[in-house]
Amino acid sequence: MERQLVSEDSALLLDVLQNSGVTVLLNQNIQALAKNEEKICVKTDSLAEFDGLIVACGFKPRTELAAQAGLSVGRGIKVNAFLQTSDDNVYALGDVAELPSGKLYAYILPIRSQANWLAGFIMGQEQSPWNPPNFTSKAKVHGFEAVHPYNV
Ligand SMILES: Cc1cc2nc3c(=O)[nH]c(=O)nc-3n(C[C@H](O)[C@H](O)[C@H](O)COP(=O)(O)OP(=O)(O)OC[C@H]3O[C@@H](n4cnc5c(N)ncnc54)[C@H](O)[C@@H]3O)c2cc1C
Structure with missing residues (x-):
């Protein structure tokens, strides 16, 4: 791990x-x-x-549909800092979205942040790009727990 x-x-x-x-x-x-x-x-x-x-x-985003639609894909569907795919009328977020850094934010907290940010952006209430929130993931097994900064 x-x-x-x-x-x-x-x-x-x-x-x-x-x-x-x-x-x-x-x-x-x-x-x-x-x-x-x-x-x-x-x-x-x-x-x-x-x-x-x-x-x-682990997981691997299913990007076939996006690729068939002509969107750029890599590990996931490639998006810019505004969560726009290579077609700027199409957005992607969540497990499937690959940010310019190459990162996929596959946890609920950053995905919720993306969804909230994107709603604001589409409504014209957000002008600056989406920034990942600071958060730590916690790995738990019976008798074991570890907390570390998210670094995927
Ligand atoms: C076992 C497991 C444990 C996890 N535990 C945690 C945890 O403890 N904490 C945490 O923060 N995160 C956890 N995660 C990660 C978290 O669940 C995911 O990051 C999150 O659910 C991803 O949300 P999403 O909306 O991007 O994708 P999803 O939740 O995968 O939603 C995508 C949806 O799109 C649908 N779909 C796919 N293709 C099509 C299509 N062609 N047409 C129509 N619908 C389609 C799928 O059926 C699915 O319902 C866990 C994940 C797994 C697998």
Whole structure:
């Protein structure tokens, strides 16, 4: 979780998981997944069988529709500091919006701030660009909590 935790907290989280009886294998390069009767096989450098599989691999904005509509896309739908896409009559915000810095603000607080700001901008009440609010994200697992400045 290198985007959300500093290394000290990462080590602490590892301890919490291991003390809960979880076997943690780091730096695994998954090469294949396959179903073998009732078991799921996961191939890394070795092959292991499991009863079930949970995939938690982050998120990726679905930009196909925007691309088909001729909007510029990168990691997300590209917007300028006014949340305008490459067609200045079309705005994007939230998980899907990629700011000029390359950042996607995938948390409720900044997205709510974008929505409020954009409503004001469209109504002519805002002239300056959207600025991300200061906020800290909090990672929580049973027996573990870490708060760090948002730095994605
Ligand atoms: C498991 C999980 C836990 C999270 N926990 C937190 C948390 O604790 N705190 C926090 O701040 N954030 C959290 N987030 C992030 C937060 O939920 C998102 O950043 C936020 O919901 C994104 O809002 P959005 O409106 O940009 O996108 P979404 O909420 O994804 O809304 C997009 C909507 O568009 C719809 N849509 C997509 N394509 C089309 C289409 N072609 N036509 C019509 N509709 C379409 C989708 O169905 C969806 O309803 C979490 C996210 C996940 C996945």
